[in-house]
Amino acid sequence: MRLASTKSVTPGMILAQSIYNENGVVLIQKGLKLTEKMLGRLLNQGITYIYIEDEFTEDIYVEPVLSDKLRVDASKTIKDIFLELRESGLKERAYILEKKGKKLASVVERIMEDIKSSEKSLSMLTEIFITDDYIFHHSLNVTIYSLAIGVEMNLSNKKLTEIGIGAMLHDIGKIFIDPEILQKPDKLSVEEFEIIKEHTTMGFDFLRKSADMPAVVSHCAYQHHERLDGSGYPRGIKGDEIHTYAKLIGIADVFDAVTSNRVYRDAMLPHEGLEIIYAGAINLFEKNMVEAFKRSIVVYPVGLSLQLSDGREGVVVRQNKHICDRPVIRIMSEDGKHMRTPYELDLASVINVTVTAVITD
Structure with missing residues (x-):
């Protein structure tokens, strides 16, 4: 799953993380294809970011803070x-x-x-x-x-x-x-x-x-x-x-x-x-x-797409405890070209590479 701005999500994309009310009742179940009406309702309710399914990040799972x-x-x-x-x-x-x-x-x-x-x-x-x-x-x-x-x-x-x-x-x-x-x-x-x-x-x-x-x-x-x-x-x-x-x-x-x-x-x-x-x-x-x-706290949540200082782009797959602004990134593109075989880069061990932008669309 990857995190995307609700405004950038198009009808037909699949919701990867269920959306609840405060009583724990599922309002929109994960796995559903999002419709224009659903997306409009989410925006009207102030939901500005959601998780959607993505073939390159389907193994990424986000654990809740509390049970x-x-x-x-x-x-x-x-x-x-x-x-x-x-x-x-x-x-x-x-x-x-x-x-x-x-x-x-x-x-x-x-x-x-x-x-x-x-x-x-x-x-x-x-x-x-x-x-x-x-x-x-x-x-x-x-x-x-x-x-x-x-x-x-x-x-x-x-x-x-x-x-x-x-x-x-x-x-x-x-x-x-x-x-x-x-x-x-x-x-x-x-x-x-x-x-x-x-x-x-x-x-x-x-x-x-x-x-x-x-x-x-x-x-x-x-x-x-x-x-x-x-x-x-x-x-x-x-x-x-x-x-x-x-x-x-x-x-x-x-x-x-x-x-x-x-x-x-x-x-x-x-x-x-x-x-x-x-x-x-x-x-x-x-x-x-x-x-x-x-x-x-997590500075860059799992599923968020990032641009790095060397031009590479990728998705956060894991966090490093106590150095939460240096997560593990799955590199998806280099020099503007999509990777056929993505690989992981641990920012905690590569001090000369920094995050320069967050990609939300």
Whole structure:
């Protein structure tokens, strides 16, 4: 299979990776020939990249980050908590969070164990979902990325659990924001953006009143948009004034936001999202956390077509753990000529060859 821009896929091509909703239900089964109607629906849902079958890459297989059962359990837990809180009165909310707290911690611990036991780096692009509410999907992705950074930094299980719960609930304040503003498909006005920014304070005020939540969890909600140079919100605090967990979750939050499929804009590919994080590695984000994040994720996902500095082109077939910007490439063409017998090139062992472009059509 190879990864292609949905806009470049033509009717008749065969889907190589099933597309799901957040409940794990298959919406479009792999192996189906894609029709113009299907492709239009995917684009309307904000799905900008899909996997398609290709005779030269038919042996390439992409493994999910989490097991299907764990992803469904985690998505359901987040969705249940957010929806119950959104639809409940003030007096009921503290009880709901208390009731769901143990389930939340259990899901975080399961995700943490999956990440620790995996020999592979994270690539969320391999799991293509259509969801009615971005917040649930985003909260899970931010949890996964945050835990991956924490694991790479060798943090204790206690700290990882706190980070995981903080990441799952970092956007909890959005349940108090008008859904019409949250789900607006167009650019927000200045006034609307100011309302959105209030989710940090609202989340903090709600979580700090819960006796069963660690105090640091409320600070994750409060500070995940703060930045080292004081340019963040809601308080514009700087450096060590920002809680370590919030700094870490802030990196995961930005990366997932720019690499996720959204109706109003195309998702960036991981290498593009990482460039944004690196651009802020001095003024906005802790450099050691950015480096840990880079070691944790896949920069060029399996199935992605790349152009190399020596003119060769190929498809990513495998990753090199901890050097994720130097994958193994199956070379498909040299000097503009298609190879009759493709061969593999390990970029980790060839230091004078670099990736110069990503090919998505």
